[in-house]
Amino acid sequence: MALYIIGLGLGDERDVSVKGKELIEMSDVVYLESYTSVLFVSKNTLEEFYKKNIKEVDRNLAEENCEEILKEAINKKVSFLVVGDPLCATTHHDIILRAKKKNINVQVIHNASVMSAIGESGMQLYNFGQTVSIPYFEGNYKPTSFYDKIKVNLDNNFHTLCLLDIKVKERTIENMMKNKNIYEPSRFMTVNEAIEQLLYCEEVLKKNVITDNTRGIAIVRIGSDSQQIVSGSLLALKSVSYNDPLHSLIICAPTLHDVEREYFEMYQHRC
Amino acid sequence: MALYIIGLGLGDERDVSVKGKELIEMSDVVYLESYTSVLFVSKNTLEEFYKKNIKEVDRNLAEENCEEILKEAINKKVSFLVVGDPLCATTHHDIILRAKKKNINVQVIHNASVMSAIGESGMQLYNFGQTVSIPYFEGNYKPTSFYDKIKVNLDNNFHTLCLLDIKVKERTIENMMKNKNIYEPSRFMTVNEAIEQLLYCEEVLKKNVITDNTRGIAIVRIGSDSQQIVSGSLLALKSVSYNDPLHSLIICAPTLHDVEREYFEMYQHRC
Numbered sequence: 001m002a003l004y005i006i007g008l009g010l011g012d013e014r015d016v017s018v019k020g021k022e023l024i025e026m027s028d029v030v031y032l033e034s035y036t037s038v039l040f041v042s043k044n045t046l047e048e049f050y051k052k053n054i055k056e057v058d059r060n061l062a063e064e065n066c067e068e069i070l071k072e073a074i075n076k077k078v079s080f081l082v083v084g085d086p087l088c089a090t091t092h093h094d095i096i097l098r099a100k101k102k103n104i105n106v107q108v109i110h111n112a113s114v115m116s117a118i119g120e121s122g123m124q125l126y127n128f129g130q131t132v133s134i135p136y137f138e139g140n141y142k143p144t145s146f147y148d149k150i151k152v153n154l155d156n157n158f159h160t161l162c163l164l165d166i167k168v169k170e171r172t173i174e175n176m177m178k179n180k181n182i183y184e185p186s187r188f189m190t191v192n193e194a195i196e197q198l199l200y201c202e203e204v205l206k207k208n209v210i211t212d213n214t215r216g217i218a219i220v221r222i223g224s225d226s227q228q229i230v231s232g233s234l235l236a237l238k239s240v241s242y243n244d245p246l247h248s249l250i251i252c253a254p255t256l257h258d259v260e261r262e263y264f265e266m267y268q269h270r271c
Numbered sequence: 272m273a274l275y276i277i278g279l280g281l282g283d284e285r286d287v288s289v290k291g292k293e294l295i296e297m298s299d300v301v302y303l304e305s306y307t308s309v310l311f312v313s314k315n316t317l318e319e320f321y322k323k324n325i326k327e328v329d330r331n332l333a334e335e336n337c338e339e340i341l342k343e344a345i346n347k348k349v350s351f352l353v354v355g356d357p358l359c360a361t362t363h364h365d366i367i368l369r370a371k372k373k374n375i376n377v378q379v380i381h382n383a384s385v386m387s388a389i390g391e392s393g394m395q396l397y398n399f400g401q402t403v404s405i406p407y408f409e410g411n412y413k414p415t416s417f418y419d420k421i422k423v424n425l426d427n428n429f430h431t432l433c434l435l436d437i438k439v440k441e442r443t444i445e446n447m448m449k450n451k452n453i454y455e456p457s458r459f460m461t462v463n464e465a466i467e468q469l470l471y472c473e474e475v476l477k478k479n480v481i482t483d484n485t486r487g488i489a490i491v492r493i494g495s496d497s498q499q500i501v502s503g504s505l506l507a508l509k510s511v512s513y514n515d516p517l518h519s520l521i522i523c524a525p526t527l528h529d530v531e532r533e534y535f536e537m538y539q540h541r542c
Contacts, residue, residue: 014290087390110383117381119358126402
């Protein structure tokens with residue numbers, strides 16, 4: 001019948017659009033994708049507000065059991081809820097392609113995403129280059145491609161939005177091999193951890209990307225009541241104590257425009 | 272008392288968030304900024320749905336009479352509605368700075384923006400470089416800086432989002448000099464016009480940015496029921512007949528990823 005891919009926005013249950021809420025309320029089945037981002041409220045709060053039972057979808061279900069969701073959408077109205085905007089991350093393009101191949105009617109309800117909401121930092125969205133993801137270093141797994149991408153942006157006087165790693169409902173390789181659904185505790189990278197990793201890259205690759213003068217803006221819980229925006233040199237931001245995750249980090253272009261400079265100063269960290 | 276800067280999203284009156292709608296309903300005064308973008312419904316429809324009188328703000332009011340709005344916000348709850356996300360364009364950073372300097376409580380309600388909703392094209396937001404604006408050429412006024420910015424993006428294998436010019440409630444220089452509030456008819460640049468101007472830049476600057484092989488995606492009325500997404504070479508897209516504006520244009524990176532290629536083919540224009 002139909003698959004509604006509905007963005008929930010950034011903060012809580014009331015950030016859904018009126019249109020999105022109506023579609024959820026008329027749906028037969030409601031899924032919540034809960035592994036690429038999280039809201040600052042519980043599933044129960046959503047269920048009460050939307051007056052629906054909600055099934056959480058973890059990484060297993062979305063990748064392996066996607067076909068089941070699509071099978072349901074042939075005869076039923078199925079809502080698939082995603083935090084933020086549903087198509088800002090690359091993850092959900094696949095389910096739409098598959099649905100269209102099955103001639104399922106797909107409707108996308110857009111919403112706020114961190115990728116546009118960072119306008120609140122005062123840095124102009126026009127002046128951002130490529131967005132990068134900073135993954136957790138694990139043992140010898142220390143990918144540094146984000147470092148080179150930030151260099152390209154800085155060389156072109158672009159800001160960089162750094163999205164920080166989220167580990168939700170992940171299993172150890174051991175538990176996966178044994179087919180055990182035992183999940184590791186959730187981890188959300190902080191701005192402090194991200195800057196540590198950036199400094200590590202600088203130490204190893206030495207391309208003068210992260211220096212004493214590199215400026216950044218910590219974006220904490222954007223779109224929520226406990227939102228924080230703190231600007232400063234990366235070295236200063238590294239030792240600030242922030243509200244709980246989710247965190248993101250903007251690395252500022254070397255030269256700021258007038259309004260950008262005013263915002264930067266307004267948000268500046270005072271020791 | 273308070274200034275609520277509320278994003279309305281992209282399509283119609285029901286794209287506002289539940290939270291945004293509640294703030295509008297409890298406001299004493301409601302302004303609608305109507306010169307940087309437009310919804311696909313009339314002011315009357317918004318007034319009926321939000322159960323409020325809405326005052327339209329044109330370019331004059333926002334720039335010259337901003338102080339009046341702020342004065343009201345000292346004693347009243349004032350909503351300032353913006354199509355899309357309120358801080359994606361650079362225009363509204365100024366009113367927030369001024370409000371904060373007056374110690375007015377400012378609350379921003381984010382929403383979908385074309386800058387994130389273009390994820391629906393299948394091009395991954397991570398692979399976009401700097402966004403550019405293409406302004407209408409007028410007589411001898413033919414700025415070409417967008418052409419060079421597109422070149423930087425293509426050289427780095429980034430996509431480019433091109434935002435196309437909108438002229439709403441503009442006055443001729445003659446009428447401005449005479450202080451006459453006579454407005455010119457609204458104009459919204461089409462994808463066809465944008466490609467004409469890109470070809471002009473190529474002809475003049477000859478940097479091999481726009482060639483027979485340059486691929487693009489026309490984004491038409493995104494987030495509305497009459498949305499169209501059409502991919503093809505820029506030369507093919509130039510002669511397609513699209514739905515009415517608003518239009519935007521993506522210029523694709525030279526090399527597409529697998530999922531991007533699948534989407535590109537799905538949306539391809541068939542002659």
